[in-house]
Amino acid sequence: GAVVSQHPSWVICKSGTSVKIECRSLDFQATTMFWYRQFPKQSLMLMATSNEGSKATYEQGVEKDKFLINHASLTLSTLTVTSAHPEDSSFYICSARGRETLTPYEQYFGPGTRLTVT
Amino acid sequence: AQSVTQPDIHITVSEGASLELRCNYSYGATPYLFWYVQSPGQGLQLLLKYFSGDTLVQGIKGFEAEFKRSQSSFNLRKPSVHWSDAAEYFCAVGGGGFKTIFGAGTRLFVKA
Numbered sequence: 001g002a003v004v005s006q007h008p009s010w011v012i013c014k015s016g017t018s019v020k021i022e023c024r025s026l027d028f029q030a031t032t033m034f035w036y037r038q039f040p041k042q043s044l045m046l047m048a049t050s051n052e053g054s055k056a057t058y059e060q061g062v063e064k065d066k067f068l069i070n071h072a073s074l075t076l077s078t079l080t081v082t083s084a085h086p087e088d089s090s091f092y093i094c095s096a097r098g099r100e101t102l103t104p105y106e107q108y109f110g111p112g113t114r115l116t117v118t
Numbered sequence: 119a120q121s122v123t124q125p126d127i128h129i130t131v132s133e134g135a136s137l138e139l140r141c142n143y144s145y146g147a148t149p150y151l152f153w154y155v156q157s158p159g160q161g162l163q164l165l166l167k168y169f170s171g172d173t174l175v176q177g178i179k180g181f182e183a184e185f186k187r188s189q190s191s192f193n194l195r196k197p198s199v200h201w202s203d204a205a206e207y208f209c210a211v212g213g214g215g216f217k218t219i220f221g222a223g224t225r226l227f228v229k230a
Contacts, residue, residue, distance in 0.1 A: 042222070043220045043222045043223050044208070044220045046217060093161050095161075105150045107218065109154075109162040111161040112159065112161045
């Protein structure tokens, strides 16, 4: 149980275009989803937290107009990188937390999406 | 502010040898502590977690961790490392606002 998927697993796009990454909880309802960014050989950086049906809360320094997050249902959140540039190239990981978790910190991670902007 | 320190950027151990990965945290209250493992190009997999109770926690894949409040530590151990354990290991603490704070990670190399 508690499986989170991401699609696509990798994507290459041209500079100036937009890319959408999907995060789905397959066997549970995700009341909260998190989006992280990970640079090579570095730790995870929390970008934003989204609760179903409400606007995402972005971390300081994260451009909300560049990284659009939508959490329209209890099983799906999307991250859209708008007008992507090479510096947006990174590994993006989502995680999800459901109603039944034992603690407010328990979360399940997706496999990640490698974005390369050329 | 909450923080997590993993002093070792990378560690190399021989296959079959024991392993200990260090983690120190800074948190005012009783912490929620986690260890995750990440294989290259993959997401994070939870190895084990500590919330309360017995300070020695057993996890998957033969890993265990011990919570020591006096030392603010939550070190990860494994008695005998397998080549498949080579990966990046992250220690994490549940912080304010229900956010998880990750350490910088320790890369484990296993030599034959």
